[in-house]
Amino acid sequence: MDEQIYFNPWDEAFRANPYPYYRPLYGRPPYPLNLFIPMALVANYDHAVEILQDHQRFSSKQQTTSAFEEQDRTLFAGSATMLFSDPPTHTRLRKLVSRAFTPKRIRDLEPRIREISATLLDRAATRGEIEVVADLATPLPVMVIAEMLGIPPGDYERFKHWSDRVVESDNVPPGMPLPEEIKQAARDLRAYFSAAIEARRRAPGDDLISALVAAHDENDALDAGELLAFVLLLLLAGNETTTNLIGNGMLALGRNPDQLELLRGRPELAPRAVEEMLRYDGPVQSTVRHNREVVEIGGARIEPETMIFVILAAANRDPAHFRDPDRFDITREPDGHLAFGDGIHFCLGAALARLEAAIAFGAAVARFPRLRLAQPDATAHYKGSYFLRGLSALRMAIK
Numbered sequence: 001m002d003e004q005i006y007f008n009p010w011d012e013a014f015r016a017n018p019y020p021y022y023r024p025l026y027g028r029p030p031y032p033l034n035l036f037i038p039m040a041l042v043a044n045y046d047h048a049v050e051i052l053q054d055h056q057r058f059s060s061k062q063q064t065t066s067a068f069e070e071q072d073r074t075l076f077a078g079s080a081t082m083l084f085s086d087p088p089t090h091t092r093l094r095k096l097v098s099r100a101f102t103p104k105r106i107r108d109l110e111p112r113i114r115e116i117s118a119t120l121l122d123r124a125a126t127r128g129e130i131e132v133v134a135d136l137a138t139p140l141p142v143m144v145i146a147e148m149l150g151i152p153p154g155d156y157e158r159f160k161h162w163s164d165r166v167v168e169s170d171n172v173p174p175g176m177p178l179p180e181e182i183k184q185a186a187r188d189l190r191a192y193f194s195a196a197i198e199a200r201r202r203a204p205g206d207d208l209i210s211a212l213v214a215a216h217d218e219n220d221a222l223d224a225g226e227l228l229a230f231v232l233l234l235l236l237a238g239n240e241t242t243t244n245l246i247g248n249g250m251l252a253l254g255r256n257p258d259q260l261e262l263l264r265g266r267p268e269l270a271p272r273a274v275e276e277m278l279r280y281d282g283p284v285q286s287t288v289r290h291n292r293e294v295v296e297i298g299g300a301r302i303e304p305e306t307m308i309f310v311i312l313a314a315a316n317r318d319p320a321h322f323r324d325p326d327r328f329d330i331t332r333e334p335d336g337h338l339a340f341g342d343g344i345h346f347c348l349g350a351a352l353a354r355l356e357a358a359i360a361f362g363a364a365v366a367r368f369p370r371l372r373l374a375q376p377d378a379t380a381h382y383k384g385s386y387f388l389r390g391l392s393a394l395r396m397a398i399k
């Protein structure tokens with residue numbers, strides 16, 4: 001049975017469609033593997049939930065051997081970020097940031113998200129075709145976050161370029177040094193946002209950066225390094241993921257024209273369709289945890305300091321939890337997919353991503369009654385990252 005298991009995130013064919021490779025991992029304990037360092041693969045839904053909900057046994061701190069850790073040092077310069085920290089640091093950061101990154105701030109963005117989506121679709125409408133990734137999925141989240149942070153929308157191409165380079169660092173195998181180009185992009189990103197934060201300190205506005213500068217409780221506030229680290233985390237965690245949700249989701253609709261028709265006829269299904277897109281082909285394939293002690297999951301013993309791959313996208317297709325998991329069905333009753341994680345690190349931006357995607361799909365389907373794949377039989381091409389799964393381009397016909 002073991003020889004059927006193949007897991008290689010650096011193999012392009014594996015990354016293009018990892019789902020068949022997950023099947024032999026179901027219904028068994030986490031699978032041990034050594035790819036440069038000791039790892040364990042977790043695909044079962046129940047095991048994934050157990051790990052994500054137990055931050056005491058399963059840490060989010062980076063291991064010293066990983067390329068992430070080096071990226072971490074270059075980009076965050078030693079400041080803690082909530083994604084890669086455990087309590088009490090995580091609790092403190094999440095609490096302070098949540099004072100500024102509020103549900104109301106997200107709700108207030110709705111009219112602007114509609115406007116930006118309409119503008120982007122209008123631009124594409126002058127041609128016979130829309131390239132979903134470049135025309136809609138990439139600019140929308142970056143323009144929304146720029147607006148939220150209070151930085152000029154025209155600058156988005158610059159910081160998008162830098163953050164794309166930084167995201168590529170997850171392709172560097174553990175133990176290998178980071179390429180200079182990636183380190184330089186991290187430095188440029190830091191310099192750009194340090195200046196933006198300084199400007200808000202001198203002249204506060206009603207944007208998120210100003211609110212983060214002001215965020216404090218009785219005897220605590222974010223220091224300058226933590227604030228910068230959080231803004232960078234928002235860009236990295238928020239943009240590429242939302243872009244990929246719109247791209248992957250549109251491909252799923254294009255390949256399932258009956259579901260596309262259903263959505264067109266019943267636009268109120270958009271939020272539920274987005275949940276199914278997140279479950280079926282989510283933007284985050286996997287997250288990672290580490291155990292300091294020996295742990296047992298599903299009866300298997302896992303040695304200390306193992307890199308535990310909690311494969312969210314695999315758990316979202318676990319046949320023990322989801323009926324007919326490989327079917328894309330936008331009317332499916334939501335059943336706790338793990339695309340946004342679970343436990344204390346549950347995605348802080350989930351409401352924003354859901355809102356943007358529901359608006360984008362609603363607007364695209366309404367604007368283009370003949371929306372369909374431009375090349376139904378073409379092979380889909382993905383960007384380089386395994387962790388953040390997303391198409392490099394997607395052509396849809398609109399006339």
Ligand code: HEM
Nearest residue numbers: 082083237238241242245287339340341345347348349353
């Ligand atoms: C479809 C889009 C998105 C997906 C699929 C996604 C997915 C995730 C996942 C799986 C985690 C947990 C990782 C872990 O437990 O190791 C996470 C955490 C996080 N996400 Fe998202 N995310 C998305 C969009 C966003 C957006 C738009 C923002 C902000 C603007 C954002 C900000 C964050 C932050 C700050 C964390 C860290 C939370 C913590 O550690 O407490 N995400 N996201």
